[in-house]
Amino acid sequence: MKRGGSEAAKRRAGESAAAAVDDGMVVGLGTGSTAAHAIRDLGRQVDSGLDIEGIPTSFQSRELAREAGIPLTALDEATPDVAIDGADQVADGDLVKGGGAAHAREKIVDAAADRLLVVADPTKEAEVLDAPVPVEVLPDARSTAADEIEAAGGDPTLRAAERKDGPVVTDNGNLVLDCAFGTIEDPGALAATLSAVPGVVEHGLFVGLADEIHVGSDAGVTVRQV
Ligand code: 5RP
Numbered sequence: 102m103k104r105g106g107s108e109a110a111k112r113r114a115g116e117s118a119a120a121a122v123d124d125g126m127v128v129g130l131g132t133g134s135t136a137a138h139a140i141r142d143l144g145r146q147v148d149s150g151l152d153i154e155g156i157p158t159s160f161q162s163r164e165l166a167r168e169a170g171i172p173l174t175a176l177d178e179a180t181p182d183v184a185i186d187g188a189d190q191v192a193d194g195d196l197v198k199g200g201g202a203a204h205a206r207e208k209i210v211d212a213a214a215d216r217l218l219v220v221a222d223p224t225k226e227a228e229v230l231d232a233p234v235p236v237e238v239l240p241d242a243r244s245t246a247a248d249e250i251e252a253a254g255g256d257p258t259l260r261a262a263e264r265k266d267g268p269v270v271t272d273n274g275n276l277v278l279d280c281a282f283g284t285i286e287d288p289g290a291l292a293a294t295l296s297a298v299p300g301v302v303e304h305g306l307f308v309g310l311a312d313e314i315h316v317g318s319d320a321g322v323t324v325r326q327v
Pocket residue numbers: 102103104105131132133134135136186187188189197198199200201202203204207
């Protein structure tokens with residue numbers, strides 16, 4: 102799915118993060134149009150002799166990595182040295198993710214990695230997080246979880262599929278509630294609240310996980326340590 106800024110900006114961010122990958126590393130492969138640039142660049146580096154293994158975070162990133170010729174492994178077999186992943190919004194190093202409904206697997210891989218490099222374009226940067234938070238729920242919990250999220254101050258909307266009638270169904274067979282909370286003053290507290298709702302598989306708040314933010318623009322790329 103294509104979202105956010107220019108393709109050139111996304112490519113610069115993706116290639117900047119891919120340049121941080123060294124021989125022998127296990128790399129978490131994020132999902133989305135910006136992470137896709139990193140995956141394609143890593144594929145080109147593998148063609149030129151780079152020796153890495155990738156751990157995909159979604160059906161999309163697995164397919165892309167296969168096409169790019171990146172050997173794959175799994176979390177049962179290896180720990181990622183680094184993960185490269187996109188974001189829907191970035192503020193103060195914290196992220197909202199899940200625009201592609203892949204945030205559950207992304208969080209597992211990103212949290213397991215020694216370092217998480219976030220790739221973004223300037224449209225993703227904000228002073229304070231205020232984007233709707235995607236919450237993956239078990240299908241049976243759709244209504245009860247929505248009620249609890251409303252009670253916590255959120256406004257949940259079941260994510261509808263495009264080019265299919267009915268809801269988005271995640272790679273894990275679950276549904277997604279996009280939950281607007283307005284300005285999120287305390288992402289850690291909201292993350293804990295959402296995690297405690299019965300039937301919530303994972304939410305898209307990534308708090309304290311990012312190590313570097315690579316922001317590409319039409320002019321170049323800036324890298325911020327978190
Ligand atoms: C998928 C994600 C993506 O990383 C996020 O939506 C950013 O995507 P893009 O780089 O296409 O804007 O969290 O679940």
